[in-house]
Amino acid sequence: MEEGSPEKIVLNLGGVRFETYRSTLTAFPGTKLCSLTEPQALENFDYDPRTKEFFFDRSARLFGQVLSYYRSGHLHCPADACRSAFEEELAFWEVPLGQLPPCCWTKLGELEGPLEESNMEDVEDEGHEGDSQVLLGQVERRNGQRGAWRKPQIWALLEEPFSSQWALCLAIISLLFNIGLIVLLCEETRGFLHHINDTTTGIHPANVLPITEYQTMPYLLYLELVIIIWFTAEFALRLTVCPDKKRFPRKPLNWVDFLSLFPVYIQLFVRSSSYTEHNLAVWLDFFRLLYILKLLKVFRLVETPLMLRVLPYMFRSLLRETLVLMTILVFEIIFLGVLFYYVERFEDLPSCLWWAVVTLTTVGYGDIHPISPLGQAVATCTALCGVMTIILPIPILSIKFKGYYDAAVVKEKMKRRKEPTS
Template sequence: MDGSKEKIILNVGGIRHETYCSTLRTFPGTKLCSLTEPNASTLYDYNPTTKEFFFDRSAQLFGYVLSYYRTKYLHCPVDTCRSVLEEELAFWEISDAQLAPCCWLKLTKDSQPEEFNVWDENEHADDQCLIVQVERRDFSWRARWQPKIWSIFEKPFSSLSAKCLAIISLLFIIGIVIIFCEETKAQYEYSAANLTIFGHSDVIHSIHEPYYHQDPYLLHLELFCVLWFTFEFSMRFFFCPDKKKFLRNPLNVADFLSLFPVYIELFTAKQIQKMPNLALWLGFVRVVYLFKLLKIFKLIETPLILRVLSYTLKSIIREICFLLMILAFETLFFGSLFFYGELLGIHSSYRADLHFTDINICFWWALITLTTVGYGDIIPLTIFGQVMAAFAAIFGMLTIIIPIPIFLVKFKGYYATAITKQKLKMSKKRDLVQLQLEEVLIVLFHRSPLAQDVCLETQMAGNP
């Protein structure tokens, strides 16, 4: 009879379970797997009459344990105590790290299913893209080199070449930032040299023709750095698994925009000297160089607390938008009341003392008051205006304080989920290392002379 079709009967808590021996051998090293060994009847409570093993354990939880051997997915009942489940799994020699994510959420009440899925989606997004590319079975040179080159440019710790490339890219980023700061010094000197001094009517005003000047060596150094960034961006875009997702990344868009200012300035070298506004706009676009500094985070492991904070902000983006709408309404409302209240409440002879000329400045005052900053550049002069300022400050504090509990609840849920994920990973890695070690020891034992002697003695005794 085929050994894989041999059946075994288990009596757990008075309930009989019948399964195949091959099912119990699914997870070697566990207690149920040891029941399939020849000497199991002497080690456990075995009834030769009914040919069944008896265990005085929870019959309800054992049903889920046996289902784990059949489906390789471990679940638990809804109303299970965590300590009881851990004790039961420890008896059957099963690690609680094998528990399915949905059941981890049952035991961790602070987490939500969508929160657990968000972590999985974000952590494995890039890997899934590469898997999809491999599954296309495209045997072209691009398909063969795509995972390697993409890992070199996007995963600094994947190989030695990726680390070297990341260090080179970091040096170029630091260099372009230094060049950007030096270029702003030249633009500031140009702006200060062309200020027109106004005096009395009998003074002759000198009018200077606008002229832009930039040191050539700075432009050449910037071009050298931008050529490297052009090469890097082209390689990343060409070997990207998902180009739509690549272009939706704000950092990639900033990298693309940062390539244009130096090329435009080179092609319009003669004309830009007489168009200082164009030079200032190109300098404004060069601010995107600073976004390249964010790539430094790829060289270090992002702290858990920062990752939790980013996921929390993404989850409450709708609440943030609603808060901004309320703040905008309060700005318009209190700004309008302040504007007309000041005009109606102040005497006509004191109109010159007002610190505002139109309602837009009152909107600025309302926003600063609602956020409790209070620069003091605009102050109320009438009783009505002072009352409105007090109400604006109170409503501003309430608008800021009320969303804080929502943020804390979300943050607590994501933090609990993150801790759970880390425990799962550590437990699975520990179990994997232990399993590999056991396999190595088994192989070494079977190859040892002692094991060969034991096998020889067993065969001579007539045992199979």
């Protein structure tokens, strides 16, 4: 470098001049700045002999942190710097990211949430808008087929409540029918709406065993049948006009709609046998619980709160932590339950494991409780372990939720600003 000073090197970063000593740049061999001190640097880099400076079309603000690292040996990230931009700058100057101190890793961690959320909006809109795009593509390819043009209209009528007044009316009717199913489910549990069949059985007149059977009033079953017929027609129509048959079974609510159709039809089919099969009745009542899940479709009529849209992504990011927490909880249940069994000598080990679950979760039914002083000491340790196990994840949940929620708020603001210009 005969043209420049033997002691100093001048760098021009986007019009901002930086001047430093050659010895400063040699502090970290193998990096790009250190290579500026080599004899072939004038040919390898953009060097201006007139101004005697190296030119780089890079960010001067971020380069200031890099140059400060060469001067002091401490690398720091600006509080307002974008993580991806800062990582790209360090990669350009061949400075390892591992040189950052813990304080700056905390800053980068706060910025990591928005980066993780960068695809959140796309994922949310992919399923809903993707179906319409696929359907339109199918219509274009089958434009000559009779009736193909009606499918987008029918699909919008069933799946997009705000696409037209008719679609909104259908959505409200379906919601009212859903509420009607819940009301019927509640009414069927009330005693005065059942009639009693008293039958007797026995092999001898002197040995008679009375059996009492409860049957639902017929009109309740028929009301339920009317509502289910509506949902059957709706489900069949949605399946027929669905733009992507492969994607249709991937949605959990579609399975809820499908399985909730069976209880009434099966009950009507076996009604001739007086509904005597107890196990079948239990299974039918279990499937009737799906009526409650059908109420989740109410979110189609209102804008889903941002908080609820953020929760799935937060829980997905905490999957590993959740598995670790559940592993710890299972270990505590087994260890403390077995310890409690040998201390108190209760009936059996499963009862003690049940006691451990109730105590660790701070529920405390009181059906099983320690009597001896040693058992009370074990119970105290169990309660404290349960409190600590439950308290520890709360800060992690709060931090994660705040990061995801802030990122979602930023995306909503960006989306609203783009809408007028689009």
